[in-house]
Amino acid sequence: MKQNDDRDKGVLEHVLKQWVVDAPLPPGFQNAVWDRIARAEVTPPSAPGFWALLARAVEMNLPRPKFAWAYVTILLLVGVLSGTLAAQRESTRMNAALGARYLKSIDPFHRSPSD
Amino acid sequence: MKKAFLILLGGLLLCTAAFSGFYYIGTASCRSMMNEPQPGLAWLKNEFKVSDADYARIVQLHEAYLPKCGERCQRIAELNSELEKQVSQASTVTPEIQKLLDQRAKMRADCEAEMLSHFLTVSRMMPPEQGKRYLQWVEQQAFLNGQAMEAHHH
Numbered sequence: 001m002k003q004n005d006d007r008d009k010g011v012l013e014h015v016l017k018q019w020v021v022d023a024p025l026p027p028g029f030q031n032a033v034w035d036r037i038a039r040a041e042v043t044p045p046s047a048p049g050f051w052a053l054l055a056r057a058v059e060m061n062l063p064r065p066k067f068a069w070a071y072v073t074i075l076l077l078v079g080v081l082s083g084t085l086a087a088q089r090e091s092t093r094m095n096a097a098l099g100a101r102y103l104k105s106i107d108p109f110h111r112s113p114s115d
Numbered sequence: 116m117k118k119a120f121l122i123l124l125g126g127l128l129l130c131t132a133a134f135s136g137f138y139y140i141g142t143a144s145c146r147s148m149m150n151e152p153q154p155g156l157a158w159l160k161n162e163f164k165v166s167d168a169d170y171a172r173i174v175q176l177h178e179a180y181l182p183k184c185g186e187r188c189q190r191i192a193e194l195n196s197e198l199e200k201q202v203s204q205a206s207t208v209t210p211e212i213q214k215l216l217d218q219r220a221k222m223r224a225d226c227e228a229e230m231l232s233h234f235l236t237v238s239r240m241m242p243p244e245q246g247k248r249y250l251q252w253v254e255q256q257a258f259l260n261g262q263a264m265e266a267h268h269h
Contacts (some may be wrong), residue, residue, distance in 0.1 A: 063118045080133045094146075095162070098149070102155030105181070106230060
């Protein structure tokens with residue numbers, strides 16, 4: 001078995017030594033190869049940034065119905081919740097201001113905590 | 116890419132619309148009270164669930180109270196002014212200054228008594244539970260229990 005392998009190897013080496021490539025290279029082939037090597041060395045491929053990854057994820061996933069519905073539902077809930085909370089806070093503030101205004105109309109010397 | 120962008124934009128618009136809508140609805144009653152001719156009284160009606168008939172009587176009472184309150188405030192302001200003048204000319208508490216202090220204290224006490232009477236009358240025009248709550252709220256506002264004066268010493 002080993003003898004066969006050695007013999008094949010010897011034949012292959014012999015054939016390769018005799019092989020002559022006579023097809024001409026395209027013009028500027030060598031320069032083009034060296035240019036590509038030089039470019040690859042100057043600008044190594046960098047990892048994509050956060051925004052690029054995000055954009056790619058959005059582009060790939062958002063058109064899928066499940067993702068689209070989930071995204072829209074979450075944003076709708078965020079809008080409803082934040083709108084309700086902001087309204088509650090503002091109403092509390094306005095109610096306090098109106099109460100203070102009522103008292104001030106009865107007692108001009110009254111000082112509310114905000115005075 | 117275009118579809119994804121449209122969905123992204125649509126979601127953001129929906130979020131903004133939901134926020135604005137719920138904020139607008141949630142603050143509508145307060146904004147409406149602010150635009151009333153007498154916002155303080157409109158607040159009273161809303162806060163203590165006063166009926167329209169009782170509200171009309173409370174408004175009448177309030178309008179009758181204000182001129183008398185204005186007169187008392189004017190009198191206190193005159194006494195303050197006179198007191199300042201006397202104090203600026205004296206190096207001790209003169210009998211005139213003492214008299215002015217007594218008069219001002221009496222006037223303030225009268226003011227507080229009138230205010231208390233007004234609050235009690237208003238509370239009686241409300242449903243009993245609300246009237247009680249109204250009086251509790253008035254008490255919390257510090258001017259019937261003398262907290263405003265005491266606060267200066269803490």
